[in-house]
Amino acid sequence: MSSVKEESKQYMTVKDLQKVLDSCNLQLHQVDEVWPNIYVGNVHVAQNRSALQKLGITHVLNAAHSKRGSIGDQRFYGNDIVYCGIPADDSTYFDIDVYFKPAADFIHKALKSPDGKVLVHCIMGLSRSSTLVLAYLMIHRHLPLRRALKNLVEKRAIYPNRNFLALLLDLDLQLKRKERACDIL
Template sequence: MTATQGKQHGVDVRDLERILERCKLELTPVDEVLPNLFIGNVAIAQNRTHLKKMGITHVLNAAHKKQGSIGDQEFYGEVFLYHGIPAEDSSKFDLSVYFRPAADFIHTALKKKDGKVFVHCIMGMSRSATLVLAYLMLKRRLPLRDAVQTLVKRRAVFPNRNFLNQLLELEEQLQRKRRFCPLL
């Protein structure tokens, strides 16, 4: 989708980047962005003791098997349920193929009694934030602009432009579907 196409629906990449740039928060190792939903960096992800103290039950790694990102189900054992997505923070990577699986993982975890989800990449700014935004759009039915505004109130995030365009495409798909089937 081009920026012009996105603008037809009231928002384009530049609008989203302006919202992200207005965030006054400092980047921290981890933040609770919604009740029981956390975004953070790889250092927190690799500290199982800290995750346990936080009450984390599920770990979603948006940098699975990437340099500097250790983690798989064996690493987390029986204490945490793990889901890895081998995403690259690049202008070419198609993260959109993982939007639904990631949203389903987060949604299922949060529905569990005492479920707490930690979503991370390397810094906790782009890949992980994009997957949480997709979750907000797919499962919480938030428009992209509202999802971004919700997130920047709680964490300094900045998805790359490629990922923002993929989220705009998701928004367009959801709008089309909801036009024809409002209960979706």
């Protein structure tokens, strides 16, 4: 019992994460580069082929696929852009964590492709898209959640909902446990 208490003291809460988010003083833009060759944006930039071409986007991850105002598919982007759609709801009940690994793998593969640049978007570019980018940074770049979050809020105004923050905290805990288990072996 005491080891569980000790372990929980080491980890953040949703409230701690919201304080980091509240520290952001940036204005919300249509699109921002949040990590080298990773852009987070809204549906308007995602549906603007000339803007995507100017940015050099090669891959689009739509975190609001098939939602009102964000219907995208490979036909829309043609042969120039690889498309992936995730039908996520920005709600306190949606289990976006089932998409953490597939989204992170899509972003990772996009960045490994020649001249790869990926746009991750939802409707406003605040919650779903930023949550999936945070998961990528944690899974493939091995950043702890707090550091990943701080990196993003320095580049873009984001605000994942409380549910998504809790799911990211769970991922952070899983990754730390996995890392510790590997260190023991």
